[in-house]
Amino acid sequence: MDDRFLKRLEQRMLERGFSMRALSEAAGLGPTTVRDILKRGRSPSLDTLRALAKPLEVTVSWLTDDGDSEPIDAPLSPFRRVPVVGYVGGGGEVRYPKDWPNKDAILVAGLTGGEALEVRGDSLEPVFLDGDTLIYGRPTDLDQNFPSVPYVVRLKDGRTFVRDLAPSKEIGRFTLISYKFPPILDAEVEWAAPVENRLLRDY
Numbered sequence: 001m002d003d004r005f006l007k008r009l010e011q012r013m014l015e016r017g018f019s020m021r022a023l024s025e026a027a028g029l030g031p032t033t034v035r036d037i038l039k040r041g042r043s044p045s046l047d048t049l050r051a052l053a054k055p056l057e058v059t060v061s062w063l064t065d066d067g068d069s070e071p072i073d074a075p076l077s078p079f080r081r082v083p084v085v086g087y088v089g090g091g092g093e094v095r096y097p098k099d100w101p102n103k104d105a106i107l108v109a110g111l112t113g114g115e116a117l118e119v120r121g122d123s124l125e126p127v128f129l130d131g132d133t134l135i136y137g138r139p140t141d142l143d144q145n146f147p148s149v150p151y152v153v154r155l156k157d158g159r160t161f162v163r164d165l166a167p168s169k170e171i172g173r174f175t176l177i178s179y180k181f182p183p184i185l186d187a188e189v190e191w192a193a194p195v196e197n198r199l200l201r202d203y
Contacts, residue, residue: 002064002065004065008063009038009056012057012063013034016056018055019199021034021199021200022199026055029048031200082114083116084116084117085115086117087118087120088134090121092180092181093159093161094160094162115135116134116135116199117133117152122180124180125180127179128162132199134162135197135198136193137194137195138193139193140194142189149195150162150163150164151163151195152193153165153187154190154192155187155188161176161184163178164177168187173188174189
């Protein structure tokens with residue numbers, strides 16, 4: 001495989017915040033396709049190059065160093081970047097470290113998510129695994145008919161969790177449900193944002 005192609009592929013992945021597995025999935029390819037290209041010397045077909053170029057927002061010509069000197073962003077990109085603002089640790093509690101490094105995740109267009117969290121450890125298994133990235137949307141109104149999906153939930157006491165939600169017997173309060181830990185009963189919720197997308201870790 002041409003070294004110039006590999007350098008451009010890695011350069012654009014870094015600029016767009018893609019891991020190898022995330023780019024493979026965003027391009028609609030097998031989960032190890034990009035790893036096979038970068039680490040095992042697999043030569044991509046023209047169809048594979050076209051698929052990779054779309055989420056990277058470049059032309060195939062630029063990617064293969066065949067004439068274009070600068071990447072050309074697609075006018076209607078199907079992807080956008082959102083910041084990874086913290087991580088989910090023990091007990092499914094979210095941490096926002098002050099010294100957290102700037103990172104990016106990739107979000108498929110059409111979702112409303114604006115921030116992302118890394119998963120650390122096994123507190124969210126079996127739904128989410130260590131190394132996954134969760135992208136969550138804007139806070140939603142909670143009533144008796146809210147969707148049954150995991151939420152990033154900020155409690156009025158300042159703690160934040162990734163949990164499923166259920167209405168409490170007491171009006172205006174909720175039960176936070178975990179697969180591995182006791183529920184948090186009758187919680188006062190400041191806001192709750194649905195988890196809208198999950199990027200799998202690179203193995």
